Amino acid sequence: MGRKFYASISVVVLLFLVVPLVVHDTFYLRAVTEAIMWIGLAVTWDVLAGYTGYLNFGHGAFFGIGAYTTAILMVHKGWPFFAASIAGGAMAGLGALIAGIPTLRLRGAYFAIATWALARAIQQLALILDITGGPDGMRLPPFLQPRFFFYVMGGTVLIIFIVFWYLFEVDPFGLKVKAIRENEDGAMAMGLNPARIKTKVFTISAVPTGIIGGIYAYWITYIDPPSTLGDLVTDQAVVMAVFGGLGTLIGPAIGALIISTFKIYFWAYLSDYQVLYLIILGGLIALSVVFMPDGLWGTVYGKIQNARLAGSKEKR
Protein backbone atom coordinates (compact mmCIF):
# COMPACT_ATOMS: atom_id res chain seq x y z
CA MET A 1 0.00 0.00 0.00
CA GLY A 2 1.21 3.46 -0.85
CA ARG A 3 2.99 5.92 1.36
CA LYS A 4 0.09 8.33 1.11
CA PHE A 5 -2.21 5.68 2.49
CA TYR A 6 -0.01 4.97 5.49
CA ALA A 7 0.35 8.68 6.15
CA SER A 8 -3.39 9.31 6.07
CA ILE A 9 -4.13 6.30 8.26
CA SER A 10 -1.51 7.44 10.78
CA VAL A 11 -3.14 10.86 11.00
CA VAL A 12 -6.55 9.26 11.48
CA VAL A 13 -5.25 6.88 14.16
CA LEU A 14 -3.56 9.78 15.98
CA LEU A 15 -6.71 11.90 15.95
CA PHE A 16 -8.69 8.90 17.02
CA LEU A 17 -6.49 8.10 20.01
CA VAL A 18 -6.46 11.73 21.11
CA VAL A 19 -10.21 12.39 20.97
CA PRO A 20 -11.29 10.82 24.29
CA LEU A 21 -8.43 12.55 26.08
CA VAL A 22 -9.64 15.91 24.81
CA VAL A 23 -13.37 15.36 24.72
CA HIS A 24 -14.68 14.89 28.23
CA ASP A 25 -18.34 15.55 27.60
CA THR A 26 -19.84 12.08 27.18
CA PHE A 27 -22.47 13.44 24.80
CA TYR A 28 -19.83 14.36 22.25
CA LEU A 29 -17.96 11.11 22.81
CA ARG A 30 -21.12 9.16 22.13
CA ALA A 31 -21.86 11.30 19.10
CA VAL A 32 -18.49 10.49 17.60
CA THR A 33 -18.90 6.81 18.42
CA GLU A 34 -22.21 6.79 16.60
CA ALA A 35 -20.72 8.62 13.63
CA ILE A 36 -17.98 6.00 13.45
CA MET A 37 -20.60 3.25 13.60
CA TRP A 38 -22.39 4.75 10.61
CA ILE A 39 -19.12 4.94 8.69
CA GLY A 40 -18.84 1.20 9.21
CA LEU A 41 -22.42 0.57 8.09
CA ALA A 42 -22.18 2.77 5.01
CA VAL A 43 -18.86 1.33 3.90
CA THR A 44 -19.96 -2.28 4.35
CA TRP A 45 -23.12 -1.59 2.35
CA ASP A 46 -21.12 0.06 -0.42
CA VAL A 47 -18.79 -2.84 -1.13
CA LEU A 48 -21.76 -4.81 -2.37
CA ALA A 49 -23.68 -1.87 -3.82
CA GLY A 50 -21.10 0.44 -5.36
CA TYR A 51 -18.32 -1.99 -6.15
CA THR A 52 -20.41 -5.00 -7.16
CA GLY A 53 -23.64 -3.34 -8.28
CA TYR A 54 -25.97 -5.23 -5.96
CA LEU A 55 -28.21 -3.04 -3.79
CA ASN A 56 -28.89 -4.90 -0.57
CA PHE A 57 -31.99 -3.38 1.00
CA GLY A 58 -31.81 -5.90 3.81
CA HIS A 59 -28.34 -4.82 4.99
CA GLY A 60 -29.75 -3.90 8.39
CA ALA A 61 -30.60 -7.54 8.98
CA PHE A 62 -26.89 -8.32 9.32
CA PHE A 63 -26.66 -5.57 11.93
CA GLY A 64 -29.65 -6.97 13.79
CA ILE A 65 -28.47 -10.58 13.57
CA GLY A 66 -25.15 -9.48 15.07
CA ALA A 67 -26.90 -7.51 17.79
CA TYR A 68 -29.26 -10.32 18.77
CA THR A 69 -26.61 -13.06 18.57
CA THR A 70 -24.38 -11.04 20.90
CA ALA A 71 -27.27 -10.33 23.27
CA ILE A 72 -28.45 -13.94 23.39
CA LEU A 73 -24.95 -15.32 23.95
CA MET A 74 -24.16 -12.79 26.69
CA VAL A 75 -27.52 -12.98 28.49
CA HIS A 76 -28.44 -16.66 28.14
CA LYS A 77 -25.02 -18.30 27.82
CA GLY A 78 -22.87 -15.90 29.79
CA TRP A 79 -20.39 -15.35 26.99
CA PRO A 80 -17.89 -12.51 27.30
CA PHE A 81 -18.48 -9.49 25.08
CA PHE A 82 -15.64 -9.89 22.57
CA ALA A 83 -16.39 -13.53 21.80
CA ALA A 84 -20.10 -12.77 21.58
CA SER A 85 -19.65 -9.95 19.10
CA ILE A 86 -17.34 -12.04 16.92
CA ALA A 87 -20.00 -14.74 17.00
CA GLY A 88 -22.48 -12.04 15.97
CA GLY A 89 -20.34 -11.37 12.92
CA ALA A 90 -20.10 -15.06 12.15
CA MET A 91 -23.87 -15.49 12.32
CA ALA A 92 -24.36 -12.55 10.01
CA GLY A 93 -21.86 -14.12 7.60
CA LEU A 94 -23.75 -17.39 7.75
CA GLY A 95 -26.94 -15.47 7.03
CA ALA A 96 -25.30 -13.98 3.96
CA LEU A 97 -24.16 -17.36 2.69
CA ILE A 98 -27.67 -18.76 3.04
CA ALA A 99 -29.52 -15.70 1.75
CA GLY A 100 -27.12 -15.40 -1.17
CA ILE A 101 -28.13 -18.70 -2.68
CA PRO A 102 -31.59 -17.64 -3.83
CA THR A 103 -30.98 -13.90 -4.11
CA LEU A 104 -27.64 -13.40 -5.86
CA ARG A 105 -28.92 -14.93 -9.06
CA LEU A 106 -31.45 -12.09 -9.25
CA ARG A 107 -30.50 -8.85 -10.88
CA GLY A 108 -31.16 -5.19 -10.16
CA ALA A 109 -34.42 -4.32 -8.54
CA TYR A 110 -35.34 -7.96 -7.88
CA PHE A 111 -32.30 -8.44 -5.67
CA ALA A 112 -33.20 -5.26 -3.77
CA ILE A 113 -36.77 -6.44 -3.20
CA ALA A 114 -35.77 -10.00 -2.25
CA THR A 115 -33.21 -8.85 0.30
CA TRP A 116 -35.64 -6.31 1.72
CA ALA A 117 -38.24 -9.06 2.09
CA LEU A 118 -35.81 -11.44 3.80
CA ALA A 119 -34.86 -8.71 6.27
CA ARG A 120 -38.54 -8.18 7.11
CA ALA A 121 -38.90 -11.91 7.65
CA ILE A 122 -36.02 -11.91 10.11
CA GLN A 123 -37.58 -8.94 11.88
CA GLN A 124 -40.80 -10.90 12.26
CA LEU A 125 -38.86 -13.87 13.56
CA ALA A 126 -37.35 -11.73 16.32
CA LEU A 127 -40.85 -10.53 17.21
CA ILE A 128 -42.29 -13.98 17.75
CA LEU A 129 -39.43 -16.00 19.22
CA ASP A 130 -39.04 -16.32 23.00
CA ILE A 131 -35.27 -16.38 22.98
CA THR A 132 -35.17 -12.90 21.45
CA GLY A 133 -37.60 -11.53 23.98
CA GLY A 134 -40.20 -10.84 21.31
CA PRO A 135 -41.52 -7.29 21.08
CA ASP A 136 -40.06 -6.48 24.52
CA GLY A 137 -36.54 -6.86 23.21
CA MET A 138 -33.52 -7.75 25.30
CA ARG A 139 -31.52 -6.03 28.00
CA LEU A 140 -27.80 -6.67 28.06
CA PRO A 141 -25.62 -6.51 31.19
CA PRO A 142 -24.99 -2.80 31.67
CA PHE A 143 -21.47 -1.53 31.01
CA LEU A 144 -21.64 2.23 30.92
CA GLN A 145 -18.17 3.16 29.74
CA PRO A 146 -18.37 5.60 26.82
CA ARG A 147 -14.60 5.64 26.37
CA PHE A 148 -14.46 1.86 26.12
CA PHE A 149 -17.08 1.79 23.38
CA PHE A 150 -15.45 4.68 21.55
CA TYR A 151 -12.23 2.68 21.34
CA VAL A 152 -13.93 -0.60 20.46
CA MET A 153 -16.20 0.88 17.79
CA GLY A 154 -13.42 3.06 16.42
CA GLY A 155 -10.86 0.28 16.40
CA THR A 156 -13.27 -2.13 14.73
CA VAL A 157 -14.30 0.28 11.99
CA LEU A 158 -10.68 1.26 11.41
CA ILE A 159 -9.70 -2.39 10.95
CA ILE A 160 -12.67 -2.91 8.63
CA PHE A 161 -11.63 0.10 6.57
CA ILE A 162 -8.02 -1.06 6.25
CA VAL A 163 -9.01 -4.63 5.35
CA PHE A 164 -11.50 -3.36 2.75
CA TRP A 165 -8.93 -0.97 1.36
CA TYR A 166 -6.58 -3.88 0.84
CA LEU A 167 -9.22 -6.19 -0.64
CA PHE A 168 -10.95 -3.73 -2.92
CA GLU A 169 -8.36 -1.11 -3.81
CA VAL A 170 -5.00 -2.86 -3.64
CA ASP A 171 -5.70 -6.51 -4.40
CA PRO A 172 -6.89 -7.46 -7.91
CA PHE A 173 -10.10 -8.69 -6.25
CA GLY A 174 -11.54 -5.16 -6.43
CA LEU A 175 -11.00 -5.02 -10.17
CA LYS A 176 -12.72 -8.37 -10.66
CA VAL A 177 -15.66 -7.26 -8.55
CA LYS A 178 -16.07 -4.08 -10.59
CA ALA A 179 -15.87 -6.07 -13.83
CA ILE A 180 -18.84 -8.12 -12.66
CA ARG A 181 -20.72 -4.90 -11.91
CA GLU A 182 -19.98 -3.48 -15.34
CA ASN A 183 -20.85 -6.52 -17.43
CA GLU A 184 -21.48 -9.94 -15.98
CA ASP A 185 -21.46 -11.83 -19.30
CA GLY A 186 -18.30 -10.05 -20.39
CA ALA A 187 -16.73 -10.85 -17.02
CA MET A 188 -17.48 -14.56 -17.49
CA ALA A 189 -15.63 -14.48 -20.80
CA MET A 190 -12.63 -13.14 -18.86
CA GLY A 191 -12.51 -16.20 -16.61
CA LEU A 192 -14.48 -14.75 -13.67
CA ASN A 193 -17.12 -16.81 -11.85
CA PRO A 194 -19.80 -14.27 -10.93
CA ALA A 195 -21.70 -16.44 -8.45
CA ARG A 196 -18.56 -17.16 -6.45
CA ILE A 197 -17.36 -13.55 -6.41
CA LYS A 198 -20.77 -12.14 -5.51
CA THR A 199 -21.12 -14.60 -2.66
CA LYS A 200 -17.69 -13.63 -1.36
CA VAL A 201 -18.53 -9.93 -1.38
CA PHE A 202 -21.95 -10.55 0.17
CA THR A 203 -20.30 -12.39 3.05
CA ILE A 204 -17.50 -9.83 3.33
CA SER A 205 -20.12 -7.09 3.67
CA ALA A 206 -22.12 -9.06 6.25
CA VAL A 207 -19.54 -10.18 8.83
CA PRO A 208 -18.25 -6.74 9.89
CA THR A 209 -21.82 -5.44 9.93
CA GLY A 210 -22.74 -8.20 12.37
CA ILE A 211 -19.81 -7.33 14.60
CA ILE A 212 -20.84 -3.66 14.58
CA GLY A 213 -24.35 -4.79 15.55
CA GLY A 214 -22.90 -6.73 18.45
CA ILE A 215 -20.94 -3.71 19.67
CA TYR A 216 -24.06 -1.59 19.35
CA ALA A 217 -26.05 -4.03 21.48
CA TYR A 218 -23.61 -3.96 24.39
CA TRP A 219 -23.09 -0.23 24.04
CA ILE A 220 -26.75 0.78 24.06
CA THR A 221 -27.61 -2.01 26.53
CA TYR A 222 -31.08 -2.52 25.09
CA ILE A 223 -32.18 -3.86 21.69
CA ASP A 224 -35.56 -4.59 20.15
CA PRO A 225 -36.80 -5.59 16.68
CA PRO A 226 -37.70 -2.10 15.40
CA SER A 227 -34.40 -0.50 16.37
CA THR A 228 -32.05 -3.25 15.19
CA LEU A 229 -34.02 -5.13 12.52
CA GLY A 230 -36.23 -2.41 11.09
CA ASP A 231 -35.81 -0.49 7.85
CA LEU A 232 -34.10 2.53 9.32
CA VAL A 233 -30.61 1.13 9.72
CA THR A 234 -30.49 0.10 6.06
CA ASP A 235 -32.14 3.28 4.82
CA GLN A 236 -29.74 5.60 6.58
CA ALA A 237 -26.68 3.59 5.51
CA VAL A 238 -27.91 3.76 1.91
CA VAL A 239 -28.41 7.54 1.98
CA MET A 240 -24.99 8.04 3.54
CA ALA A 241 -23.24 5.89 0.97
CA VAL A 242 -25.05 7.40 -2.02
CA PHE A 243 -24.61 10.96 -0.78
CA GLY A 244 -20.92 10.34 -0.13
CA GLY A 245 -20.21 8.45 -3.35
CA LEU A 246 -20.74 4.84 -4.36
CA GLY A 247 -17.94 2.65 -5.58
CA THR A 248 -15.33 4.11 -3.24
CA LEU A 249 -14.51 3.62 0.44
CA ILE A 250 -13.90 7.26 1.24
CA GLY A 251 -17.25 8.36 -0.23
CA PRO A 252 -19.52 6.47 2.20
CA ALA A 253 -17.21 7.44 5.08
CA ILE A 254 -17.60 11.13 4.28
CA GLY A 255 -21.33 10.74 3.70
CA ALA A 256 -21.72 8.95 7.02
CA LEU A 257 -19.71 11.57 8.87
CA ILE A 258 -21.73 14.47 7.49
CA ILE A 259 -25.17 12.93 7.81
CA SER A 260 -24.70 11.38 11.25
CA THR A 261 -23.35 14.68 12.57
CA PHE A 262 -26.40 16.38 11.12
CA LYS A 263 -28.63 13.71 12.66
CA ILE A 264 -27.14 13.98 16.14
CA TYR A 265 -27.44 17.75 16.21
CA PHE A 266 -30.96 17.53 14.86
CA TRP A 267 -31.86 15.10 17.62
CA ALA A 268 -30.16 17.24 20.28
CA TYR A 269 -31.42 20.67 19.32
CA LEU A 270 -34.48 20.15 17.16
CA SER A 271 -36.07 17.13 18.81
CA ASP A 272 -39.49 18.71 18.41
CA TYR A 273 -39.08 18.34 14.67
CA GLN A 274 -37.76 14.75 14.74
CA VAL A 275 -39.91 13.65 11.84
CA LEU A 276 -38.29 16.27 9.65
CA TYR A 277 -34.99 14.41 9.84
CA LEU A 278 -36.29 11.53 7.75
CA ILE A 279 -38.04 13.83 5.32
CA ILE A 280 -34.84 15.79 4.82
CA LEU A 281 -32.93 12.53 4.36
CA GLY A 282 -35.39 11.44 1.70
CA GLY A 283 -35.08 14.74 -0.08
CA LEU A 284 -31.32 14.58 0.16
CA ILE A 285 -31.05 11.20 -1.50
CA ALA A 286 -33.47 12.22 -4.26
CA LEU A 287 -31.44 15.35 -4.99
CA SER A 288 -28.14 13.47 -4.78
CA VAL A 289 -29.17 10.87 -7.30
CA VAL A 290 -30.37 13.50 -9.76
CA PHE A 291 -27.77 16.25 -9.42
CA MET A 292 -24.77 14.50 -7.97
CA PRO A 293 -24.97 10.81 -8.93
CA ASP A 294 -21.34 10.21 -8.12
CA GLY A 295 -21.88 11.58 -4.64
CA LEU A 296 -19.89 14.27 -2.88
CA TRP A 297 -16.57 12.47 -2.92
CA GLY A 298 -17.17 10.87 -6.29
CA THR A 299 -17.74 14.25 -7.92
CA VAL A 300 -14.69 15.83 -6.29
CA TYR A 301 -12.48 12.85 -7.09
CA GLY A 302 -13.76 12.79 -10.65
CA LYS A 303 -12.78 16.43 -11.12
CA ILE A 304 -9.31 15.72 -9.75
CA GLN A 305 -8.92 12.75 -12.13
CA ASN A 306 -10.02 14.79 -15.13
CA ALA A 307 -7.61 17.57 -14.26
CA ARG A 308 -4.82 15.00 -13.98
CA LEU A 309 -5.66 13.46 -17.35
CA ALA A 310 -5.89 16.84 -19.03
CA GLY A 311 -2.59 17.86 -17.44
CA SER A 312 -0.76 14.76 -18.64
CA LYS A 313 -2.12 15.21 -22.16
CA GLU A 314 -0.81 18.77 -22.36
CA LYS A 315 2.67 17.65 -21.36
CA ARG A 316 3.09 15.75 -24.63
Place this chain on the structure above:
Amino acid sequence: MGYPVLNVQSVTMAFGGLRAVDDVSFDVKPGEIVGLIGPNGAGKTTLFNVISGYLKPTQGRIFFHGDDITGKPPYDLAKIGIGRTFQIVKPFAGLSVLENVMVAALLKHPSKKNAEANARAVLEFTGLLDKAHMPASSLTLPGRKRLEIAKALALEPSLLLLDEVMAGLNPTEVKETTGLIQQVWDRGVTVLLIEHNMRVIMSLSHRVIVLNYGEKIAEGSPKEVAENPLVIKAYLGEEMAV
Protein backbone atom coordinates in the same frame (compact mmCIF):
# COMPACT_ATOMS: atom_id res chain seq x y z
CA MET B 1 -0.91 -34.28 -30.12
CA GLY B 2 -2.95 -35.07 -33.17
CA TYR B 3 -6.16 -33.52 -31.82
CA PRO B 4 -7.91 -30.72 -33.66
CA VAL B 5 -8.12 -27.56 -31.59
CA LEU B 6 -11.89 -27.67 -31.78
CA ASN B 7 -14.10 -30.63 -32.60
CA VAL B 8 -17.82 -29.94 -32.82
CA GLN B 9 -19.79 -33.21 -32.93
CA SER B 10 -23.43 -33.27 -34.02
CA VAL B 11 -24.32 -30.21 -31.98
CA THR B 12 -27.97 -29.24 -31.86
CA MET B 13 -29.31 -26.24 -29.98
CA ALA B 14 -33.08 -26.23 -29.76
CA PHE B 15 -35.28 -23.61 -28.11
CA GLY B 16 -38.58 -25.40 -27.73
CA GLY B 17 -39.42 -26.44 -31.24
CA LEU B 18 -36.95 -24.10 -32.90
CA ARG B 19 -33.63 -25.69 -33.89
CA ALA B 20 -31.29 -22.72 -34.00
CA VAL B 21 -28.36 -25.06 -34.57
CA ASP B 22 -29.24 -28.37 -36.21
CA ASP B 23 -26.80 -31.29 -36.09
CA VAL B 24 -23.67 -29.33 -36.94
CA SER B 25 -20.27 -31.03 -37.02
CA PHE B 26 -16.86 -29.69 -37.98
CA ASP B 27 -13.23 -29.46 -36.93
CA VAL B 28 -10.84 -26.60 -36.54
CA LYS B 29 -7.22 -27.69 -36.87
CA PRO B 30 -4.30 -26.03 -35.11
CA GLY B 31 -2.98 -22.99 -36.94
CA GLU B 32 -6.07 -22.54 -39.11
CA ILE B 33 -8.22 -19.51 -39.68
CA VAL B 34 -11.72 -20.83 -40.27
CA GLY B 35 -14.55 -18.62 -41.42
CA LEU B 36 -18.13 -19.24 -40.34
CA ILE B 37 -20.65 -17.64 -42.66
CA GLY B 38 -24.33 -17.78 -43.43
CA PRO B 39 -27.32 -15.48 -43.86
CA ASN B 40 -28.73 -13.62 -40.86
CA GLY B 41 -30.43 -15.97 -38.47
CA ALA B 42 -28.47 -18.99 -39.67
CA GLY B 43 -27.40 -19.81 -36.13
CA LYS B 44 -23.78 -18.64 -36.20
CA THR B 45 -23.81 -16.64 -32.96
CA THR B 46 -25.90 -19.33 -31.28
CA LEU B 47 -23.23 -21.83 -32.26
CA PHE B 48 -20.58 -19.52 -30.79
CA ASN B 49 -22.61 -19.26 -27.60
CA VAL B 50 -22.68 -23.04 -27.35
CA ILE B 51 -18.95 -23.42 -28.05
CA SER B 52 -18.01 -20.67 -25.59
CA GLY B 53 -20.17 -22.00 -22.76
CA TYR B 54 -23.05 -19.53 -22.64
CA LEU B 55 -25.50 -22.20 -23.79
CA LYS B 56 -25.67 -25.93 -23.16
CA PRO B 57 -26.32 -27.84 -26.39
CA THR B 58 -29.51 -29.85 -26.57
CA GLN B 59 -27.53 -32.60 -28.25
CA GLY B 60 -23.97 -33.26 -29.28
CA ARG B 61 -20.51 -32.77 -27.83
CA ILE B 62 -17.67 -30.31 -28.14
CA PHE B 63 -14.00 -31.18 -27.72
CA PHE B 64 -11.12 -28.78 -27.19
CA HIS B 65 -7.65 -30.26 -27.83
CA GLY B 66 -9.32 -33.63 -27.30
CA ASP B 67 -10.97 -32.77 -23.97
CA ASP B 68 -14.75 -32.78 -23.63
CA ILE B 69 -15.85 -29.23 -22.84
CA THR B 70 -19.56 -29.68 -23.51
CA GLY B 71 -21.62 -27.60 -21.09
CA LYS B 72 -18.65 -26.04 -19.32
CA PRO B 73 -19.24 -22.40 -18.29
CA PRO B 74 -17.45 -19.52 -20.03
CA TYR B 75 -15.10 -18.84 -17.14
CA ASP B 76 -13.75 -22.38 -17.20
CA LEU B 77 -13.22 -22.18 -20.95
CA ALA B 78 -11.38 -18.88 -20.64
CA LYS B 79 -9.02 -20.61 -18.23
CA ILE B 80 -8.18 -23.44 -20.63
CA GLY B 81 -7.58 -21.16 -23.60
CA ILE B 82 -10.74 -20.10 -25.43
CA GLY B 83 -11.08 -16.36 -25.99
CA ARG B 84 -14.22 -14.84 -27.41
CA THR B 85 -15.48 -11.48 -28.63
CA PHE B 86 -19.13 -10.50 -28.74
CA GLN B 87 -21.08 -9.18 -31.71
CA ILE B 88 -22.53 -6.50 -29.44
CA VAL B 89 -19.36 -5.56 -27.61
CA LYS B 90 -19.27 -5.94 -23.83
CA PRO B 91 -16.75 -3.46 -22.45
CA PHE B 92 -16.44 -2.66 -18.76
CA ALA B 93 -17.67 0.85 -19.45
CA GLY B 94 -16.92 2.40 -16.06
CA LEU B 95 -13.33 1.12 -16.02
CA SER B 96 -10.38 2.48 -17.96
CA VAL B 97 -9.17 0.82 -21.16
CA LEU B 98 -6.14 -0.48 -19.29
CA GLU B 99 -8.27 -1.86 -16.46
CA ASN B 100 -10.48 -3.61 -18.99
CA VAL B 101 -7.55 -5.56 -20.39
CA MET B 102 -6.03 -6.09 -16.95
CA VAL B 103 -9.09 -8.04 -15.85
CA ALA B 104 -8.35 -10.50 -18.65
CA ALA B 105 -4.59 -10.48 -18.04
CA LEU B 106 -5.16 -11.40 -14.38
CA LEU B 107 -6.18 -14.86 -15.53
CA LYS B 108 -2.66 -15.87 -16.53
CA HIS B 109 -0.86 -13.24 -14.39
CA PRO B 110 -2.54 -13.11 -10.97
CA SER B 111 -0.41 -10.25 -9.58
CA LYS B 112 -1.68 -6.77 -10.36
CA LYS B 113 1.78 -5.60 -11.42
CA ASN B 114 2.30 -8.41 -13.93
CA ALA B 115 -1.25 -8.13 -15.18
CA GLU B 116 -0.72 -4.43 -15.82
CA ALA B 117 2.54 -5.02 -17.69
CA ASN B 118 0.96 -7.70 -19.88
CA ALA B 119 -2.13 -5.58 -20.44
CA ARG B 120 0.04 -2.71 -21.64
CA ALA B 121 1.81 -5.02 -24.06
CA VAL B 122 -1.53 -6.14 -25.49
CA LEU B 123 -2.72 -2.54 -25.73
CA GLU B 124 0.40 -1.67 -27.68
CA PHE B 125 -0.10 -4.67 -29.97
CA THR B 126 -3.67 -3.56 -30.70
CA GLY B 127 -2.86 0.13 -31.00
CA LEU B 128 -4.77 1.26 -27.92
CA LEU B 129 -1.89 2.20 -25.61
CA ASP B 130 -2.44 5.95 -25.92
CA LYS B 131 -5.99 5.47 -24.63
CA ALA B 132 -4.91 3.35 -21.64
CA HIS B 133 -6.30 5.67 -18.96
CA MET B 134 -9.42 6.83 -20.74
CA PRO B 135 -12.71 5.32 -19.62
CA ALA B 136 -13.78 2.52 -21.95
CA SER B 137 -17.07 4.34 -22.44
CA SER B 138 -15.20 7.17 -24.20
CA LEU B 139 -14.06 4.92 -27.07
CA THR B 140 -15.76 5.09 -30.46
CA LEU B 141 -17.06 1.90 -32.03
CA PRO B 142 -13.83 0.88 -33.83
CA GLY B 143 -11.97 1.51 -30.56
CA ARG B 144 -14.44 -0.64 -28.65
CA LYS B 145 -14.08 -3.45 -31.15
CA ARG B 146 -10.34 -3.24 -30.82
CA LEU B 147 -10.68 -3.32 -27.04
CA GLU B 148 -12.89 -6.39 -27.32
CA ILE B 149 -10.14 -8.15 -29.28
CA ALA B 150 -7.45 -6.90 -26.88
CA LYS B 151 -9.33 -8.34 -23.91
CA ALA B 152 -9.69 -11.73 -25.59
CA LEU B 153 -5.99 -11.70 -26.52
CA ALA B 154 -4.92 -10.89 -22.97
CA LEU B 155 -6.34 -14.26 -21.95
CA GLU B 156 -3.53 -15.79 -24.04
CA PRO B 157 -5.94 -18.17 -25.76
CA SER B 158 -5.05 -20.96 -28.16
CA LEU B 159 -8.43 -20.52 -29.88
CA LEU B 160 -9.91 -17.12 -30.62
CA LEU B 161 -13.61 -16.84 -31.49
CA LEU B 162 -14.36 -13.57 -33.28
CA ASP B 163 -18.00 -12.62 -33.73
CA GLU B 164 -18.44 -10.09 -36.56
CA VAL B 165 -15.54 -7.88 -35.55
CA MET B 166 -15.79 -5.98 -38.85
CA ALA B 167 -19.41 -4.93 -38.44
CA GLY B 168 -19.73 -1.15 -38.48
CA LEU B 169 -16.13 -0.47 -39.51
CA ASN B 170 -15.15 1.62 -42.53
CA PRO B 171 -12.81 0.13 -45.20
CA THR B 172 -9.64 1.51 -43.60
CA GLU B 173 -10.61 0.13 -40.21
CA VAL B 174 -11.48 -3.22 -41.81
CA LYS B 175 -8.03 -3.35 -43.38
CA GLU B 176 -6.36 -2.56 -40.05
CA THR B 177 -8.37 -5.16 -38.18
CA THR B 178 -7.66 -7.77 -40.86
CA GLY B 179 -3.97 -7.02 -40.40
CA LEU B 180 -4.37 -7.42 -36.67
CA ILE B 181 -6.03 -10.81 -37.05
CA GLN B 182 -3.19 -11.94 -39.31
CA GLN B 183 -0.66 -10.85 -36.71
CA VAL B 184 -2.58 -12.76 -34.04
CA TRP B 185 -2.55 -15.84 -36.25
CA ASP B 186 1.20 -15.38 -36.81
CA ARG B 187 1.65 -15.72 -33.08
CA GLY B 188 0.17 -19.20 -33.26
CA VAL B 189 -3.44 -18.56 -32.29
CA THR B 190 -6.12 -20.60 -34.08
CA VAL B 191 -9.01 -18.42 -35.21
CA LEU B 192 -12.68 -19.12 -35.87
CA LEU B 193 -14.47 -16.06 -37.14
CA ILE B 194 -18.04 -15.18 -37.97
CA GLU B 195 -18.18 -12.58 -40.72
CA HIS B 196 -20.59 -11.06 -43.17
CA ASN B 197 -17.85 -9.21 -45.00
CA MET B 198 -17.04 -11.66 -47.81
CA ARG B 199 -13.81 -9.95 -48.82
CA VAL B 200 -12.44 -10.45 -45.35
CA ILE B 201 -13.54 -14.09 -45.28
CA MET B 202 -11.96 -14.77 -48.65
CA SER B 203 -8.67 -13.09 -47.81
CA LEU B 204 -8.23 -14.45 -44.29
CA SER B 205 -9.76 -17.93 -44.14
CA HIS B 206 -8.03 -21.19 -44.94
CA ARG B 207 -11.41 -22.89 -44.81
CA VAL B 208 -15.00 -21.75 -44.69
CA ILE B 209 -18.07 -23.35 -43.11
CA VAL B 210 -21.52 -22.26 -44.21
CA LEU B 211 -24.66 -22.41 -42.07
CA ASN B 212 -28.23 -21.88 -43.17
CA TYR B 213 -31.32 -22.29 -40.98
CA GLY B 214 -29.11 -23.92 -38.35
CA GLU B 215 -27.68 -26.58 -40.64
CA LYS B 216 -24.24 -26.87 -42.17
CA ILE B 217 -24.75 -26.68 -45.92
CA ALA B 218 -21.18 -26.41 -47.18
CA GLU B 219 -17.55 -26.63 -46.12
CA GLY B 220 -14.35 -26.10 -48.07
CA SER B 221 -11.84 -23.56 -49.30
CA PRO B 222 -13.13 -20.02 -49.77
CA LYS B 223 -13.18 -20.48 -53.52
CA GLU B 224 -15.07 -23.79 -53.36
CA VAL B 225 -17.66 -22.30 -51.04
CA ALA B 226 -18.13 -19.17 -53.16
CA GLU B 227 -18.93 -21.30 -56.20
CA ASN B 228 -21.21 -23.73 -54.34
CA PRO B 229 -24.76 -23.37 -55.70
CA LEU B 230 -26.30 -24.23 -52.32
CA VAL B 231 -24.42 -21.33 -50.76
CA ILE B 232 -25.39 -18.95 -53.53
CA LYS B 233 -28.99 -20.01 -53.15
CA ALA B 234 -28.94 -19.48 -49.41
CA TYR B 235 -27.68 -15.91 -49.74
CA LEU B 236 -29.33 -14.76 -52.92
CA GLY B 237 -32.41 -16.88 -53.34
CA GLU B 238 -33.55 -19.59 -55.67
CA GLU B 239 -33.42 -17.72 -59.00
CA MET B 240 -29.78 -16.68 -58.75
CA ALA B 241 -28.52 -20.22 -58.27
CA VAL B 242 -29.74 -21.41 -61.63
